[in-house]
Amino acid sequence: MPSLREQFQPIFYPRAVAVLGASRHPLKFGFNYLRALKEFGFPGRLYPVNPELDEVLGYKVYPSLAAVPGPVDLACVSVPARAVPAALKECLQKGVPGAQVLSAGFGEEGEAGQRLEDEVAAIAGRGIRVIGPNCFGVYSPAAGITLMPGSEFSREPGPVGFFSQSGGGSCDLAYMARGRGLDFSVLVSYGNGCDLEAVELLDYFREDPNTKVVGAYLEGVRDGRAFFQALKRCAREKPVVIYKGGLTETGAAGTLSHTGSLAGSLSAWTAAIRQAGAITAAGLPDLVECLMACLCLPEFTGMSLGIMAGGGARNVEALDAAGHFGFQVPAVGSETAAAIRPLLPPAGGRAGNPTDLANPVLAPGAIGPIMEALAREPAVEALLLYQAIFYMQKEVRRFRPADAAAPALKLDYHLALAEIAKKIRAQTGKPLLLVLPDVASDPDHLEMEAGRREARRHYTQNGIPCFDHAENALSVLARVAARNRRAAKRP
Amino acid sequence: MPSLREQFQPIFYPRAVAVLGASRHPLKFGFNYLRALKEFGFPGRLYPVNPELDEVLGYKVYPSLAAVPGPVDLACVSVPARAVPAALKECLQKGVPGAQVLSAGFGEEGEAGQRLEDEVAAIAGRGIRVIGPNCFGVYSPAAGITLMPGSEFSREPGPVGFFSQSGGGSCDLAYMARGRGLDFSVLVSYGNGCDLEAVELLDYFREDPNTKVVGAYLEGVRDGRAFFQALKRCAREKPVVIYKGGLTETGAAGTLSHTGSLAGSLSAWTAAIRQAGAITAAGLPDLVECLMACLCLPEFTGMSLGIMAGGGARNVEALDAAGHFGFQVPAVGSETAAAIRPLLPPAGGRAGNPTDLANPVLAPGAIGPIMEALAREPAVEALLLYQAIFYMQKEVRRFRPADAAAPALKLDYHLALAEIAKKIRAQTGKPLLLVLPDVASDPDHLEMEAGRREARRHYTQNGIPCFDHAENALSVLARVAARNRRAAKRP
Structure with a gap:
């Protein structure tokens, strides 16, 4: 099994990206993600895939992933939820090592969505690492890739590693951090986190030499025990700041409908984060200031x-x-x-x-x-x-x-x-x-x-x-x- | 005895202002206050007083208050602390009904200063109402007068009445409020408050028909019982928001050296303000937002x-x-x-x-x-x-x-x-x-x-x-x- 850094390499530093569900419609993610990569200046090979189009935004469109000439590091999936499992199977056949699934309509939408999400997780287990579903993807300035709506993010790499279950929150954070002189090594919007989630992201950022401080917006984790062990490992090496949403009873109802996460109780989370050696933040603006202070006053x-x-x-x-x-x-x-x-x-x-x-x-x-x-x-x-x-x-x-x-x-x-x-x-x-x-x-x-x-x-x-x-x-x-x-x- | 509104009229709406201690030195209050009134566009008569000058900023300077032709409503005193009692006695002789003492060097500077401040209070008792000492004075847009450093304040009168023991805090507040669409009826920076202070200001704003909401920054009050009674009276009629500084043990040390005030304890003040029917604010920005919400959602x-x-x-x-x-x-x-x-x-x-x-x-x-x-x-x-x-x-x-x-x-x-x-x-x-x-x-x-x-x-x-x-x-x-x-x- 390849190391965590080897597994993440094609997702965080892809040289060739395929966009499954490429579109010409300005309200579709399959259009906006292509446009974001184009405007952000992704320097690698970009392969839109859609059997019904020839060209979009000046790029040649391929009828299928199989038709793409040459290897693909990262598949960006923006087809309707029900078509996601088939798209990921195409990725397996093509030997694509990583995917990010922007499509929504999974665990956050109740039982039927959860079954679809379980299917995605099962496919991931067969040999492809998946970010998402229900996310905005990865922003990696060194590799020239960005979130679905992040075409205007900074091109400067920096010392902050960040992962977030929220796409909108990721955008807010990226813009707020820039105003405080903070730039990112990698920022991951991972939504429902059906495959790659907090535990492995903490382990990755712990090992990543470009990351000096780590921040996260979480709504819930799959395995609390594994999460706190990973948090402890990471916080031993680098400052880690966690903003946990949904910590009031009222707020917890929101996390369930947002990323399908069970949020847990305020006191338990706050105490556990602190015991693991990490810093708790009270919101995104506070999180930005904590990261800034960690970098300025290590x-x-x-x-x-x-x-x-x-x-x-x-x-x-x-x-x-x-x-x-x-x-x-x-x-x-x-x-x-x-x-x-x-x-x-x-x-x-x-x-x-x-x-x-x-x-x-x-x-x-x-x-x-x-x-x-x-x-x-x-x-x-x-x-x-x-x-x-x-x-x-x-x-x-x-x-x-x-x-x-x-x-x-x-x-x-x-x-x-x-x-x-x-x-x-x-x-x-x-x-x-x-x-x-x-x-x-x-x-x-x-x-x-x-x-x-x-x-x-x-x-x-x-x-x-x-x-x-x-x-x-x-x-x-x-x-x-x-x-x-x-x-x-x-x- | 004239009513409170009659007593305040010459201070808040003066038609003739004398500046005792007028100066040409750009670092002296006696220069800056004149410049502020000039730039703000005070429409009344302005009489600089200084025996050593003939002219300053285009205004004729009078050798003494007695030499000023015609009546004076408000004396603005910016002579050195030790000369303040004599200046106020001149005001009494001239029949000036109100004064604001910008000069510092009173109760906030220990025992000798406190004796001087007691002397000022005693003179005030003989027939002149005094704002200060150690303050920035009154900002009253309807009358065209402003704080010592407030030449760029809004000229628009509005519904907010505010009083503050801090001059710098008053300036911060005036600028912050403007950004939220709030303007002032009258804003009073009253420093050590040796004569006019919280009790009478609350009573004034309660009666003032131009004031819809009342805010205050306090460090201490002379008579706690009288203050809470006045607060209760005012809060019955209009929303009142109080930011009380110095409510931690550490902070209380600061109020003593700032306005010579004994600050009191956090829990006692917070409970008493609430019981009086007023709103407690946690700082100046929070105070501005509370005033805004009171006005928007009465x-x-x-x-x-x-x-x-x-x-x-x-x-x-x-x-x-x-x-x-x-x-x-x-x-x-x-x-x-x-x-x-x-x-x-x-x-x-x-x-x-x-x-x-x-x-x-x-x-x-x-x-x-x-x-x-x-x-x-x-x-x-x-x-x-x-x-x-x-x-x-x-x-x-x-x-x-x-x-x-x-x-x-x-x-x-x-x-x-x-x-x-x-x-x-x-x-x-x-x-x-x-x-x-x-x-x-x-x-x-x-x-x-x-x-x-x-x-x-x-x-x-x-x-x-x-x-x-x-x-x-x-x-x-x-x-x-x-x-x-x-x-x-x-x-």
Whole structure:
């Protein structure tokens, strides 16, 4: 039996893809998947299959899989549910090693669908690995393949491995992650998971050298015991973040009709995920932030913060969040306060921990030495800077209203601050976390939002996690630090 | 003694403002406040006062308050803390009825500062009402006055009354609220609150006919008993939303150094605010969403939802949120399901409650009848639509890449949907809530974010509250409905 990586190779890195159920109809998956691969720029051989067509989107269409000249790595199946077993048997005859079944109408639609799904699973057991049914397939930027509706995903491969029972959730996640500077090794939308599912995907990502962190959206698993063993194996090697949907009684009803999954109870899942050494996420946005923090802070274990914020309410907000999630904000020595005081604006500031910067727009030349002073305190393990970039940009606009150099000035600010943070981290091991609040929510403030997004991406790509609120930042940091402590304790 | 409204009139609607401590220095409050009023377009008389200057920002400067010709309604004091008592005594002599003291350096700076603050309070008792010290002042769009850094605030008056011990928090809130279509009657940043504070502000907003909902950011109050009585009085008449900072032990340390306030305990405050009939908010963004929901749903009391979402994971997310916050999602009759089924796309949808729309981009012509069918179910009290507008805009862009009419098409969509929702509400009393998730977080997706913001503002201005996540939506709805139930029960 080939190794897991050998089994997955043709599905995640196919060189030749056949689309069974190719279509010209713009509402059919068999059209949209072809279009997605074309627009995404799949560099391999693409074989649409449909006995009734000659050509679609400029590709020659083959009457059957048997008629396709040369080998096929991955079959993308989008024929009606009842025709799926026959299509997969064609794949077996042709020697196609992997398939993804986009078609819906299986276990999620009751008993008759479940019988069809069992038939698919049985065929898979005869020598073809199947992703799906009821899924959007695989997004593998290194191989140039994408989800059925993912033609605009990033072409950049990255360190995040992700698998999801939801296709829509996979798309949401891919777009949200990109905004945080995160790219993917492989993203798998696997729907009902009748053959390949969580256990093997965890084992795969554990072994995959391109994957540094692993995330998943799950509705249910076939074998809870096997899943938690695989989760434990994977979480020993890499951070794993799990968002489990359907954990309320009300929500569980939804998983049954979505991917036919039995969801289980909230407390049991949460405790078991944590015991396996993984991180639980409370939704897709939270999952993205956990993955970002895992990548930015792979070894961080501290629970003691130095806090800097411009304005009293922002300090109170950060302190309240620290209190909620069990962080310490230790008082600093009088020498530290004395070093910070002359760096603050003339009025309204306060040197100490937290340091009230008085102003949302303090220059890196002033913030840098304050960060250094706090980082020199032995009890401080991480720095949290609450930066109201919105106000900074308003000031930039005010003082340079007609100056083409203003955008450069804005980016300069963040480049300088990130450099200082990296230097402090290299010298002391103490990371910086940023809170860039989403104040500019008005349609008229889009220019400000553009700056926030550019800044956020720049920071996250430089190992500085960025959050919208102090509450998110410290909720995520507490879980990541707890995960890292557990990982560090292992023999 | 003049009534509360008479006492507040000169502060909230001044026709002549004197700025004591006017300055030419761009870092001084005495310069920035003048500039703010000038840029905001204060239509009244403006008298800078400083014995050392002749002119600033084009205004004639007076050597003393006594030298100002004619009456002054509001004195804005930005002299150093130690000179504030003398400045207020000048106000008394001139017969100025109200002052706002921007200067810091009072109770928040320890014992000596507290003595100075007590002196200010004593002077206030002799016949001048004082906002502050250590504040940003009053924003009153109808009168053309604004906070010290609020020159770019909206000029539109609106139904929200807000008071805050934090100046920075006030600015954040004003900008965040604007993005949700909310404008202000009066917004008061009152800092340490040595004279006018929460009790009288609650009484004022209770009486003010321009104020429909009241919000507050508090760090502490002078007299807890009087505060809760005033809160109860106000909450009987109008929805009141309170965000109390410093409710963790860690956070309480911050309130002491910010506005010199003793913060109190989390459980005591939360219970007391609720018992008084008000709504507790968990932060400024949550407070904005609660105010928006209060305005959109002034009488809504239901706990039973009809849910519509395009895609299984989004349905599961909405159902889980419903479960977390105690909502029911009742099954609907087979006739309702039969009415919905033909309106869904050919594959992947599911008629019922929730209805899986299959597609994030369903036309109003299809969504409208689905909403109507769900609203006809007696057990359904509100409709929740999870709308991935990001994907809709991508589709619009795809099919009309070079067409100038595309933005109009987008807005048409929302206009049509809002009209349908308003019609259903008028006929059945059942409101629509929207979740417009923040998927397009990438710097490259700003055009999509623009559409989300335009849509959000259009919906909220039409009585349809919009949220970023189902979790926020139902957390806020549960609190607003509970508040409305309590209000409805009163004799």
